[in-house]
Amino acid sequence: MSTTRTVIFDAPGGPEVMKIVERPVGDPGPGEVRIRHHACGLNYIDIYQRAGVYPLALPHALGMEGAGVVEAVGAEVTHLAPGDRVAYAAAPPGAYCDLRVMNATQVCRLPESIDFRTGAAMMLQGLTVEYLFNRTVPLKAGDTVLFHAAAGGVGLIACQWARALGIRLIGTAGSDEKCALAREYGASEVINYEKEDFVTRVREMTDGRGVDVVMDSIGKATFEGSLDCLRPVGMMISYGNASGKVPPFDLGILGAKGCLQLTRPTIFMHIAQREKCQSMASHLFDMVESGKIKIHIGQTFALENVVQAHRAMEARSTTGSSVLTL
Structure with missing residues (x-):
């Protein structure tokens, strides 16, 4: 043996x-x-x-x-x-x-x-992006997605997949170097969340409308802000807990913020x-x-x-x- x-x-x-x-x-x-x-x-x-x-x-x-x-x-x-x-x-x-x-x-x-x-x-990272972009919510060319941790393994694949599909991806990362890497790999815009409030910047980048979809693997630290980045009836995809689990919350918040949709998929x-x-x-x-x-x-x-x-x-x-x- x-x-x-x-x-x-x-x-x-x-x-x-x-x-x-x-x-x-x-x-x-x-x-x-x-x-x-x-x-x-x-x-x-x-x-x-x-x-x-x-x-x-x-x-x-x-x-x-x-x-x-x-x-x-x-x-x-x-x-x-x-x-x-x-x-x-x-x-x-x-x-x-x-x-x-x-x-x-x-x-x-x-x-x-x-x-x-x-x-x-x-x-694991590539199949995660495959289901996020192709099996979780219908996405099409011209849609806008906010993607947290855009310079990580999942994020860099997501940046390229979005570019291939004609999707506008706004990526967040924690340093100028990581933001530059995400942009190199296909992010349309980037936000250094150590220097800027990502909610404010997303609203500015979308002329106040908000994004169609948020893909969030960070969890607790970004969850509420991510909801505030969505357009009415937008989709929040929470697929990770890097900063800790999202605590229990009142589902009524989704209605109050614009009849938002929320899903928690797993690979x-x-x-x-x-x-x-x-x-x-x-x-x-x-x-x-x-x-x-x-x-x-x-x-x-x-x-x-x-x-x-x-x-x-x-x-x-x-x-x-x-x-x-x-």
Whole structure:
């Protein structure tokens, strides 16, 4: 039986609670595959899980996406074969490792033109943008979207996707350098929220009308302001909690602010079925292979430096996507 290095944590807490252990890895069962990772992605959801915001049964491994080569497939797996290059975003966590047996449903063949680091960096973030722009609310050329954290991994993909669709994207970020990066990747306008009030600036940029859609992964710190940026009957998409969970609020506020719409989607509902997941991944791969989307990998860490990686993400000193290499 093979063994693998795996990052686990025994109790919620800061980056220091993570440790690397050796674990046995057996053969895949029905509906499963065994994957030898070349790289795995780092995402803010990993921090939520490690810190206990999204509780897991402990001890637990971390990591929601990876890329590598299929070593073996179990019975009933028909879309993959040993030797296939693959990438995935999937639950439960466990991608921070060399070798893994997992359900094959969300594992997708990775085109030869996309390297493993890019594959590991793009799946969770890219599929998130795919459902935000194509499956959450009807968007069309000429629509205006406010996108928070526009220089992050999801944000830079969103900037490019918006440009490809002819959507006006107003991006926010926390420094002039990050704002410049978001603009380089396709944001129509940018707001440095450390220097300017984003609500005031959005109203100025839209001549007082407000935006059609807000895409907000920040949560508590931006939620009320995001609502104030919407036009009447606009859509608020709250899809993350980087600053903490949005506290309970009176639904009547939505009516008072202009009959606003609100949704809280998750990627894992969208990719739960194999056919839909594969379709979404194919769309994402097509966008990358066409050159419309370029995956910006701002940081690369070795697996043994995972604590340093999490500290960098929490300090908001990263840009674009981050990956662990194996």
